[in-house]
Amino acid sequence: MATMANGDTMYYNCNICDKLNSTNRNLQRHIRRTHMKTKKIEHSCPVCPFVVNSKLSLRSHIKVSHVPLVSPIKHPCDQCGSAFSQLGNLKTHIKVVHHKIRIHKCEQCNVACPDASKLRQHVKAVHEKRRDHKCDQCSSAFAYASALRKHVRVVHEMKRDYACGQCDATFGYFQALKEHIKAVHERRKDFECTECDSSFSQAGHLKTHVKTVHERRKHFFCGECDTGFGTKSSLNLHVSMTHGENEKYNCELCVNTFKRRCSLKKHMESVHGMAQRRKCDQCDSTFAQPGGLQTHTRTVHERRKEHQCPRCDLSFSQEAGLRQHLRNVHEKRRDYKCDQCDDFFGSKASVQRHVRRVHLRIRDQKCKLCAAAFDTRHNLKVHVGAVHGKIRDQECELCNARFAYKSSLNNHFRTVHQK
Numbered sequence: 001m002a003t004m005a006n007g008d009t010m011y012y013n014c015n016i017c018d019k020l021n022s023t024n025r026n027l028q029r030h031i032r033r034t035h036m037k038t039k040k041i042e043h044s045c046p047v048c049p050f051v052v053n054s055k056l057s058l059r060s061h062i063k064v065s066h067v068p069l070v071s072p073i074k075h076p077c078d079q080c081g082s083a084f085s086q087l088g089n090l091k092t093h094i095k096v097v098h099h100k101i102r103i104h105k106c107e108q109c110n111v112a113c114p115d116a117s118k119l120r121q122h123v124k125a126v127h128e129k130r131r132d133h134k135c136d137q138c139s140s141a142f143a144y145a146s147a148l149r150k151h152v153r154v155v156h157e158m159k160r161d162y163a164c165g166q167c168d169a170t171f172g173y174f175q176a177l178k179e180h181i182k183a184v185h186e187r188r189k190d191f192e193c194t195e196c197d198s199s200f201s202q203a204g205h206l207k208t209h210v211k212t213v214h215e216r217r218k219h220f221f222c223g224e225c226d227t228g229f230g231t232k233s234s235l236n237l238h239v240s241m242t243h244g245e246n247e248k249y250n251c252e253l254c255v256n257t258f259k260r261r262c263s264l265k266k267h268m269e270s271v272h273g274m275a276q277r278r279k280c281d282q283c284d285s286t287f288a289q290p291g292g293l294q295t296h297t298r299t300v301h302e303r304r305k306e307h308q309c310p311r312c313d314l315s316f317s318q319e320a321g322l323r324q325h326l327r328n329v330h331e332k333r334r335d336y337k338c339d340q341c342d343d344f345f346g347s348k349a350s351v352q353r354h355v356r357r358v359h360l361r362i363r364d365q366k367c368k369l370c371a372a373a374f375d376t377r378h379n380l381k382v383h384v385g386a387v388h389g390k391i392r393d394q395e396c397e398l399c400n401a402r403f404a405y406k407s408s409l410n411n412h413f414r415t416v417h418q419k
Helices: 024-035 055-065 087-098 116-127 145-156 174-185 203-214 232-243 261-272 290-301 319-330 348-359 377-388 406-417
Strands: 002-005 009-013
Touching: 009 024
Parallel strands: none
Antiparallel strands: 002 009
């Protein structure tokens, strides 16, 4: 049934659940998917066991994974190496890419298009800012029907048709797959900063770097302390790590989670009772499970390291530590990428330390004897020993000069003994 809203917009009303749809086509699709409970048709790949729920997804899979196997490319371009399955596509490629034919020019900017339809699409999308293709499942709107189809498939249907052949990662967009391969597996950084030596795998990362590092732009401000940041993700990290709004404290005895540590403490006292926790007889640590207490005693107080590395002389108190050592040191694996830059690390903890130190510049380890603050407890400990304790435990082997920092010893060796 068609109904009018606000006196000028027509909507199509579902007679079963009263959902409003922008077009009759969307209404029919809603009824078919939601109320008819029709069994999804599975489309099998003729080359491999891959199965999808739509012909479009199947075509995308075949295009990415099996084009050389099932559809031999017959029309190669003799100027750049590109190849096409249809002669018309090859002719269009040569005309647009190599001959630079752009006979339809935009009157409002310098863009030129190969045909009139592309020019009309450009004017509507760029200059008129029209978003005529609206998603009936959310508030998103798009300039092109193809963009809407991709949005529905990737966001709402959660389709990941583009699989990486070198790892288990899957993507909804082919461009995202290409960027993943270039950044993660090929480690390419084609976008170089003209103001410093930094380089990036994506143009967006370079733009963010220039705005935040060189131009010092800060468009995102913390509501708690007014600290400014160049990106929204940096602000979110700051809020969660500094103010703890997004931090969750998990109860070790049940499935409850809490936003504040004090709430967790009250829960433990009122629901489970602190008497249930097992206290270490050598320190003040307490544990909910006997296994946690045993592991604590074995690793902290007895300093037992029963997990020997098979490739070097190091040993570890826990098997997880040995596995991480093998990955990081011997296999040289760097599987964890910082989402603020292109640096890779061996563990999530290393990424978090990097973000705190480099991007958020958090200095929450404060010295009680002066106003100095540091990013790690180790650096604070070194500072206290060197500045306030006057400890000089870094000794030169050639002249017996002593220093507080290893960096000072190295600088002494270069300037005095390597002249």
